[in-house]
Amino acid sequence: xxxxxxxxxxxxxxxxxxxxxxxxxxxxxxxxxxxxxxxxxxxxxxxxxxxxxxxxxxxxxxxxxxxxxxxxxxxxxxxxxxxxxxxxxxxxxxxxxxxxxxxxxxxxxxxxxxxxxxxxxxxxxxxxxxxxxxxxxxxxxxxxxxxxxxxxxxxxxxxxxxxxxxxxxxxxxxxxxxxxxxxxxxxxxxxxxxxxxxxxxxxxxxxxxxxxxxxxxxxxxxxxxxxxxxxxxxxxxxxxxxxxxxxxxxxxxxxxxxxxxxxxxxxxxxxxxxxxxxxxxxxxxxxxxxxxxxxxxxxxxxxxxxxxxxxxxxx
Amino acid sequence: xxxxxxxxxxxxxxxxxxxxxxxxxxxxxxxxxxxxxxxxxxxxxxxxxxxxxxxxxxxxxxxxxxxxxxxxxxxxxxxxxxxxxxxxxxxxxxxxxxxxxxxxxxxxxxxxxxxxxxxxxxxxxxxxxxxxxxxxxxxxxxxxxxxxxxxxxxxx
Numbered sequence: 400x401x402x403x404x405x406x407x408x409x410x411x412x413x414x415x416x417x418x419x420x421x422x423x424x425x426x427x428x429x430x431x432x433x434x435x436x437x438x439x440x441x442x443x444x445x446x447x448x449x450x451x452x453x454x455x456x457x458x459x460x461x462x463x464x465x466x467x468x469x470x471x472x473x474x475x476x477x478x479x480x481x482x483x484x485x486x487x488x489x490x491x492x493x494x495x496x497x498x499x500x501x502x503x504x505x506x507x508x509x510x511x512x513x514x515x516x517x518x519x520x521x522x523x524x525x526x527x528x529x530x531x532x533x534x535x536x537x538x539x540x541x542x543x544x545x546x547x548x549x550x551x552x553x554x555x556x557x558x559x560x561x562x563x564x565x566x567x568x569x570x571x572x573x574x575x576x577x578x579x580x581x582x583x584x585x586x587x588x589x590x591x592x593x594x595x596x597x598x599x600x601x602x603x604x605x606x607x608x609x610x611x612x613x614x615x616x617x618x619x620x621x622x623x624x625x626x627x628x629x630x631x632x633x634x635x636x637x638x639x640x641x642x643x644x645x646x647x648x649x650x651x652x653x654x655x656x657x658x659x660x661x662x663x664x665x666x667x668x669x670x671x672x673x674x675x676x677x678x679x680x681x682x683x684x685x686x687x688x689x690x691x692x693x694x695x696x697x698x699x700x701x702x703x704x705x706x707x708x709x710x711x712x713x714x
Numbered sequence: 715x716x717x718x719x720x721x722x723x724x725x726x727x728x729x730x731x732x733x734x735x736x737x738x739x740x741x742x743x744x745x746x747x748x749x750x751x752x753x754x755x756x757x758x759x760x761x762x763x764x765x766x767x768x769x770x771x772x773x774x775x776x777x778x779x780x781x782x783x784x785x786x787x788x789x790x791x792x793x794x795x796x797x798x799x800x801x802x803x804x805x806x807x808x809x810x811x812x813x814x815x816x817x818x819x820x821x822x823x824x825x826x827x828x829x830x831x832x833x834x835x836x837x838x839x840x841x842x843x844x845x846x847x848x849x850x851x852x853x854x855x856x857x858x859x860x861x862x863x864x865x866x867x868x869x870x
Binding site: 505506510515517518519520531535536537539540550555567570574579580583607611623626627629630633634636652655659663 | 801802803805806808809810811816818819821822823824825826827828830831833834835838839845848849
């Protein structure tokens with residue numbers, strides 16, 4: 400398998416240019432799906448290869464339960480730097496899997512706690528309006544037994560007029576109907592298994608918000624109204640600025656102004672892929688090629704190691 | 715009103731919680747919700763049909779008090795009790811506890827908007843302002859900016 404086993408660990412780098420460019424060149428629906436798919440495939444391949452290296456590394460440990468033949472020189476020869484890579488893969492894989500487990504548990508805990516908090520309200524009360532002056536609005540993903548819900552505080556509703564509330568509810572319903580939490584969870588897990596995929600997290604989070612904005616604008620039939628709802632909600636929500644950040648105010652606009660600006664602009668083109676001969680098109684092609692290469696390398700490495708180990712296992 | 719939510723409150727005593735007590739708690743709370751105002755434990759006992767001992771009612775009320783589901787005031791020699799909030803209020807309280815206790819919540823619960831930096835706020839106000847100008851131009855109506863955006867006046 401040679402060096403191919405290492406490729407999927409670094410090929411996630413190819414997804415970064417398109418993560419930056421997708422926002423300007425793709426419909427948010429397409430960019431959410433494309434980036435999540437890239438993250439999921441690259442993350443899986445990276446984990447698979449880490450697993451293969453881990454097997455080679457574990458076989459060298461004294462007292463391991465694997466067949467003795469697996470630590471033969473032939474097996475080690477199949478992996479460059481087998482000693483170092485194998486030994487490093489064990490803690491890395493452990494960290495990756497722990498990270499995934501923690502993220503999954505936290506996801507379930509937050510979701511279930513929120514559902515329990517809202518259980519007191521009648522099931523039909525959707526959106527659930529909570530008598531709280533603090534302005535907030537959340538889409539709570541559904542579980543096996545409970546449908547998704549929308550929780551809005553009275554403080555938030557008070558700050559919006561009737562039409563703007565319709566936009567708010569349409570936005571939150573879009574989150575639930577399009578199951579955005581699944582995309583978010585997928586990129587979250589991908590970031591846990593390979594830190595190179597971390598930038599995709601914020602890119603997908605932003606694309607999902609934009610997607611819900613576009614759905615809301617379509618439903619209420621007024622982009623400017625939707626923009627106003629997002630903007631007003633953000634202005635009343637504005638948290639007490641964290642001390643210190645005021646001095647380093649980022650020159651790059653944050654997600655909310657970008658969303659409002661996009662809503663005030665024209666409807667994004669509904670294409671699934673940026674035009675080929677642009678920077679975004681090239682970036683998308685690089686990402687697709689990187690993902691394909693990653694998948695092929697992982698497959699190659701898996702098959703090669705399987706054959707080597709099979710040959711080394713005394714039957 | 716008040717069938718079950720309070721018994722299942724995730725906070726409270728933890729390991730020592732027994733089944734049945736939760737039911738009693740919600741019965742007592744439901745009774746308090748139907749009370750005309752602050753009432754005594756004896757009133758609650760009577761309301762529940764009298765098959766609970768007075769001390770049991772007191773125990774349950776104290777437990778609810780510890781959970782901050784009811785408030786009490788001294789009136790003469792006894793306490794009078796009121797439910798801390800209605801069910802929506804309690805749901806709001808619990809929701810706040812989740813929101814305050816889970817810094818990572820935005821990864822799970824998709825929030826309508828995220829917090830703004832001071833720079834973002836400026837930018838946002840400019841964008842909204844310009845949008846308001848444009849729309850008043852198009853409509854041919856001249857809405858004064860102040861009324862179009864009550865937030866504008868408040869901010870800055």
